[in-house]
Ligand SMILES: Nc1ncnc2c1ncn2[C@@H]1O[C@H](COP(=O)(O)OP(=O)(O)O)[C@@H](O)[C@H]1O
């Protein structure tokens with residue numbers, strides 16, 4: 001172990017001398033309390049260490065121990081259901097050990113080393129293996145089978161495999177004869193440095209949507225499985241609710257939720273709420289397929305910096321097993337602010353708004369760890385890691401450096417509008433400002449799964465929303481009454497799209513989730529109504545009579561129709577046709593009456 005001495009303490013940053021043998025990003029224990037820190041700058045024999053715990057009480061001359069190892073996480077059975085802090089300390093076990101909150105110098109491993117797991121080997125002795133190959137399986141939770149893999153950096157011949165049975169993660173379950181390191185013993189877990197992305201065989205373009213059950217997202221701004229999205233918005237505009245909705249409803253097998261709380265009690269809510277959430281697919285607790293990384297605002301700033309790396313490394317690990325993983329980070333601004341604070345303490349040359357010049361690079365490196373991939377190991381094992389980051393710029397200002405750097409790398413932008421939130425139109429995702437760059441990649445999928453009509457319908461609906469905004473401008477100038485009947489119809493339908501379709505209440509038991517099948521049914525009711533009305537206008541029916549059809553009420557309630565009764569939504573189309581036919585007939589009869 002390298003031993004140095006504290007020279008200077010500046011908040012979460014400690015400078016130690018005598019560290020010439022240390023390397024960047026090595027973990028160091030600071031003082032005899034063994035506070036955990038990470039070396040983030042080296043100059044000659046001086047190491048600057050960001051300390052993940054309160055540094056109060058440290059003094060110059062205190063010892064610093066370099067571990068010679070980078071900040072790493074333990075990857076193996078026991079990750080699911082866990083609630084970690086930013087450096088993978090399990091909050092529940094910390095609490096058991098030291099009471100309510102993390103006291104300093106607590107160094108509890110990320111995984112439980114005493115617990116026994118049922119291990120079933122799946123490789124025979126004599127097999128040639130490479131990194132990523134599946135060594136055996138463990139039923140980690142009722143919902144997820146954990147695939148124990150050969151660590152990425154090990155390859156060779158399996159000389160011995162343990163029998164099926166129950167073991168702790170420290171027990172050796174296989175031995176591999178390697179060329180470079182002789183015989184290597186493998187356990188059910190291995191360690192991986194969080195700042196290094198795990199290797200993959202090949203990255204591919206996402207070609208399936210990550211369905212979320214949120215209509216505005218799935219219909220207009222979908223994210224691909226293995227894709228990236230960001231959701232910037234001002235305080236109170238619904239970022240956290242969206243992230244929670246995705247955690248609950250996105251069709252990923254594994255959820256990694258990284259929370260860097262904005263409000264003091266926000267993470268406490270998450271910690272209490274998440275373990276109680278039900279997985280809609282299985283009816284079992286959602287936490288059985290979830291890993292939580294939580295930084296409350298009373299934790300030191302540096303731990304937030306590490307938390308996104310801890311989260312994404314765990315995400316990559318489950319992806320490597322061949323799962324589809326979704327990672328939510330709320331909010332990445334807190335991470336960037338931690339970076340800014342450390343950079344300031346290092347007296348680096350500040351960039352925009354005081355953020356370090358490497359802000360953009362760090363953000364890009366983070367999102368680049370997302371992807372639809374072929375995993376290392378067995379031929380053609382696909383896996384996906386989708387990443388959705390919330391960004392909370394001051395005042396919701398999109399010119400904020402964190403927003404800008406994020407938009408340069410992510411492919412989906414959900415633009416939250418304060419105005420919409422103020423009108424209680426949720427999700428407050430602006431339909432004119434948002435975009436998804438996956439639509440082209442996903443086109444084949446939609447064509448096959450939902451039919452060409454879906455794509456056409458979606459595009460027509462979006463075109464109507466765009467026309468609405470132009471027409472609203474005109475209507476403001478000349479008054480809505482002076483718009484042509486056709487334009488009035490556009491305003492009518494666009495409003496229906498907004499209110500009956502895009503508006504979605506996350507807290508309503510039915511409305512909270514809408515399957516693609518129901519989305520298609522709902523949108524086609526609205527769009528076929530538009531067409532029928534447009535025909536009626538051609539037959540000189542007055543717009544006013546069309547806009548007050550009795551079926552209007554039912555259209556506004558179709559979002560509350562349960563998934564089991566989707567045909568009721570579909571049947572609305574017939575009702576609409578019938579009522580419009582009646583109106584047309586009445587109008588014609590009247591005209592004939594007048595003419596006769
Ligand atoms: N989809 C939604 N459905 C219903 N209410 C919502 C929805 N999204 C946001 N809200 C409301 O807005 C409030 C603020 O949302 P929140 O996600 O906490 O904002 P932010 O994280 O952007 O500060 C929520 O407490 C809730 O009342």
Ligand SMILES: [Mg+2]
Pocket residue numbers: 239240241262330
């Ligand atoms: Mg929030």
